[in-house]
Amino acid sequence: MGEIPDSHPRKASLLARAKLTEAASQGLLAESALIAHGRGEAFDYLLGEKTSKSASLAIRETAARLLNAERPVISLNGNTTVLAGEQAVMAAAIIGCPVEVNIYYRTPERMEKLTSTLEEIRNKVSRMTPPTGWNDAHWHDTVNSVEILGADADGRIEGLEGPRAICSSRGIEAADAVLVPLEDGDRCEALVALGKQVLV
Structure with a gap:
């Protein structure tokens, strides 16, 4: 992955994906791990990518x-x-x-x-x-x-x-x-x- 500028609104998300992809290639994760992460990211996106008060x-x-x-x-x-x-x-x-x-x-x-x-x-x-x-x-x-x-x-x-x-x-x-x-x-x-x- 190329360098991601700090101004990119999804930098943290892209870095997390890169970490998971690397871990999967090393055999730490099941094949479905990236799908599971994607589900969580979609939900986070719907919540506005912020930690709610609750x-x-x-x-x-x-x-x-x-x-x-x-x-x-x-x-x-x-x-x-x-x-x-x-x-x-x-x-x-x-x-x-x-x-x-x-x-x-x-x-x-x-x-x-x-x-x-x-x-x-x-x-x-x-x-x-x-x-x-x-x-x-x-x-x-x-x-x-x-x-x-x-x-x-x-x-x-x-x-x-x-x-x-x-x-x-x-x-x-x-x-x-x-x-x-x-x-x-x-x-x-x-x-x-x-x-x-x-x-x-």
């Missing part, structure tokens, strides 16, 4: 619920790992919870690539300037303590069929609150039926 309130409520949960976990798929992996690891460090890769088109190769990518992201985030109220050493240690789950596949989401039912016994299976940034419904229903708070 969405801002929902973000604050979600953060409060994760901080108050006893066993929170942040669930990531391929797209969220590529587009928001840094933010997810930062949030996990602040909350004190693991991140877990949970994907529909699950193969050992994709799981290895996604968990390895998250390990690289965790290392990068640990070297970033810490948020307000954190010193460098504490931030570094806290970020590096964020567990990256999903490859172990020793748990199950009861009431859900297919590959996304496979999860970590120390992550989604044991969680009382699960942040699911991208979701199509059936997994949320199964998690709610198990008595978990599901935050989307």
Whole structure:
């Protein structure tokens, strides 16, 4: 992709597409990942590409619920790992919870690539300037303590069929609150039926 001028009204969107295309070529994403992203972009476009007041309130409520949960976990798929992996690891460090890769088109190769990518992201985030109220050493240690789950596949989401039912016994299976940034419904229903708070 050529250089995109800062004045381009869809620069962020084009950069996100480029990241996803590159990740797909490296085998991190399923073939349908770009279609899923396109659906989300279309919806965002209809909303005026701005965070609404109700969405801002929902973000604050979600953060409060994760901080108050006893066993929170942040669930990531391929797209969220590529587009928001840094933010997810930062949030996990602040909350004190693991991140877990949970994907529909699950193969050992994709799981290895996604968990390895998250390990690289965790290392990068640990070297970033810490948020307000954190010193460098504490931030570094806290970020590096964020567990990256999903490859172990020793748990199950009861009431859900297919590959996304496979999860970590120390992550989604044991969680009382699960942040699911991208979701199509059936997994949320199964998690709610198990008595978990599901935050989307």
